Amino acid sequence: MIPLGPIRIGAVAPIAPGVLSAIGKHPMDQPLWLGTEGFEGNSQADPRHGGPEKAVHHYDAGHYPSWRADLGDLPQLAPGGFGENLSSLGLTESGVAVGDRFRLGAALIEVSQARQPCWKLNIRFGIPDMARRVQDSARTGWYYRVIEPGMVAPGDGLVLADRCAPDWTLDRLWRVLYRDRLNRAELAAMAELAVLSEGWRALARRRLDNMAVEDWTARLKGQRGG
Structure with a gap:
């Protein structure tokens, strides 16, 4: 079992x-229902940050010391700082793959x-290019969809139940999205990866069709970026 923070x-x-x-x-100190849209009581201001494909956000607490080394001892640089629902130590983007299934309490x-x-x-960190720094660092965290809803109690950890695409780690996806961005073979494989969210499969298809990378300005800078 992989222990989790609150x-x-x-x-x-x-x-x-x-x-x-x-x-x-x-942090919560009582059991919570985890449904297909996320934990009971959790909200999103922007629907693009939620929904069934982004029901739960997980961030590796081991990234925080690296961020403090980069940015100093900001108060936001502690578990929960990136808006995650779950945090743990030792489960990182280099080892986690799309399609990995975990038992979490009564949920899958x-x-x-x-x-x-x-x-x-x-805005959260008071650093004008923080979103770009997160993207460039590969310390992004990841999302889960909920296959089987259920109650999750304090102290419940993650238990690996299945791996259907272990070669498709989140680090590999990061390289396709942000480094080797027009690699046709990788984009074609990404587009056919059934356990990957449809939004990311569609992104791969658009790159293949256009042989161009989408504009990230609005996502990274938003209304405050000009």
Whole structure:
């Protein structure tokens, strides 16, 4: 079993004038229902940050010392700082693959994609290019879809149940998305990866069709990026 920190959930709240987010998460000390849209009581200000393919966000707590080495001892650089619902030590993007299934309490969850950081991280951390830094670092975290809903209690850990595409680690996806961005063979394989979220499969298909990389400006800089 992989031990987890507290389950964290959050409500939509202002993080800057005119900007709403549910990135601020607080730990829970009671059992929570985990359904196909996520944990009971958890919200998203932007529907693109939620839904069945992004029901649960997981971040490796082991990344925080690296961030503190990069950025200093910011108060946000502690578990929960990236708006994650789950955190653990030792489970990283280099070892986690799309389609990995885990038992979590009475629920069964499956890795659907990595996180694509957005401009609200810039506000959260007070660093104008924080979203870009997260993207470039490969320390992005990942999302789960919920295969079987169920109750999750404090102290429940992750138990690996199945791996259907172990070669498709999140690090490999990161290389396709952000480094070797027009590799036809990798994009074609990514587009056919059934356990990958449909949004990312569609992205791979668009790159193959256009042989061009999508513009990231709005996602990384948003309304504050000009």
